[in-house]
Amino acid sequence: MSEKVLPLPPSRQTLSDSVYEAVTELIMDQHIAAGARVNIDMVARQLNVSPTPVREALARLEMDGLVTKEPLRGYTVTPGVQKRPYFTGLSRSRFIMAERERFEPTVQFARST
Numbered sequence: 318m319s320e321k322v323l324p325l326p327p328s329r330q331t332l333s334d335s336v337y338e339a340v341t342e343l344i345m346d347q348h349i350a351a352g353a354r355v356n357i358d359m360v361a362r363q364l365n366v367s368p369t370p371v372r373e374a375l376a377r378l379e380m381d382g383l384v385t386k387e388p389l390r391g392y393t394v395t396p397g398v399q400k401r402p403y404f405t406g407l408s409r410s411r412f413i414m415a416e417r418e419r420f421e422p423t424v425q426f427a428r429s430t
Contacts, residue, residue: 332366337374339364344383344394355384355392 340360343349349360355375361368375392378384384392 333370333373336364336366336370337377340371340374340378341383344378349394351394352396353394354390355394357391 340355343360343363349355357368357371357375361371364371375384375386379386379392382395384394386392
């Protein structure tokens with residue numbers, strides 16, 4: 318008896334992923350200016366979603382270094398984020414890595430011999 322091979326289910330993008338990409342585009346296209354505060358409710362209304370996926374997207378963008386969170390103040394776009402033309406030639410992950418290198422100090426680990 319041969320085993321039946323099932324096709325892989327089509328990949329689905331979650332709402333959180335879609336909002337993450339949309340907010341990234343808003344930042345990269347400078348619809349939200351560098352250094353500006355991000356109004357979660359306004360972005361949620363623009364994207365026609367609840368504030369929860371916007372908050373999730375902003376938390377991911379904070380890990381990517383594109384926004385910073387200040388307690389009791391909210392999120393702001395990291396000053397100095399490059400405009401879209403810089404981004405178009407790079408993959409998203411390479412772009413994020415390049416941005417992190419610009420803003421995070423380099424840490425070198427000493428190897429013990």
